[in-house]
Amino acid sequence: MPDAPFSTGAKPDRATLNSLVLATAQRDRQAFAALFNFYAPRVKAYLLRLNAHDSLAEELAQEIMLTVWRKAEQFDPDQASASTWIFRIARNRRIDAARQANKPALDGEDPSLRPPEIQPPDDAAHENGRDDRVREAMLDLPDEQVALLRLAFFDGLSHRDIADQLGMPLGTVKSRLRLAFDKLRRVLDSETL
Known part of the structure; x- marks a missing residue:
């Protein structure tokens, strides 16, 4: 060098x-x-x-x-x-x-960036018990109402999409879902008393 x-x-x-x-x-x-x-x-x-x-x-x-x-x-x-x-x-x-x-600056106050709150064990046990009671109560519903509940809540379909998929009138889908909810509510309310 x-x-x-x-x-x-x-x-x-x-x-x-x-x-x-x-x-x-x-x-x-x-x-x-x-x-x-x-x-x-x-x-x-x-x-x-x-x-x-x-x-x-x-x-x-x-x-x-x-x-x-x-x-x-x-x-x-x-x-x-x-x-x-x-x-x-x-x-x-x-x-x-x-x-x-x-890159946009991260907002430390944004709720989506916070970790989920830790659920107390007794609340988790209560929710598991509630889920079990809902499953048992669904066994007493007619098959067509269970099918509607699954489409609405597990598959996330709207009432209109369910009606189109099953070839039913929209009013029929809504009334059968309402009947299913009423039956579930009666069973679950009677168990908590």
């Missing part, structure tokens, strides 16, 4: 830049300092051309150069030049930043 590639102010050649990255992979701080001084302003200018505002471009340039330090051992001069490798990192980081900016 040349001793002072930037002392003359001339742009270093490809071989010099590649050797600086390879030296950085060996944790040579002087090589990294030279890379940083050369590439950080160029990376920032590149990010500005990619429509990053000034503070974002500055922050991303710092992160990109830190990535160069951390991942310099992954650089392969047979695959790409140092410039290509570093600017590819910059491009990918800018894309990641744009994607992150387009």
Whole structure:
């Protein structure tokens, strides 16, 4: 590696830049300092051309150069030049930043993000018992009413869809479901007394 590639102010050649990255992979701080001084302003200018505002471009340039330090051992001069490798990192980081900016912020108060409340064991046992009582009560219903209940509540069909599927008038579906509910209510109410 040349001793002072930037002392003359001339742009270093490809071989010099590649050797600086390879030296950085060996944790040579002087090589990294030279890379940083050369590439950080160029990376920032590149990010500005990619429509990053000034503070974002500055922050991303710092992160990109830190990535160069951390991942310099992954650089392969047979695959790409140092410039290509570093600017590819910059491009990918800018894309990641744009994607992150387009994501809506999460609202910590959104109920859908909260875990379900833990149900006390006695409430769970009560619900299981209630479910068992409903199943038993359904055994006493006529088959046609059970079929209507299954279509309405287990399959999630609307009254109109049930009527269409079974070829029944809508009023008949509604009245039979009402009769089924009345029978279930009477059985379940008498068991709780």
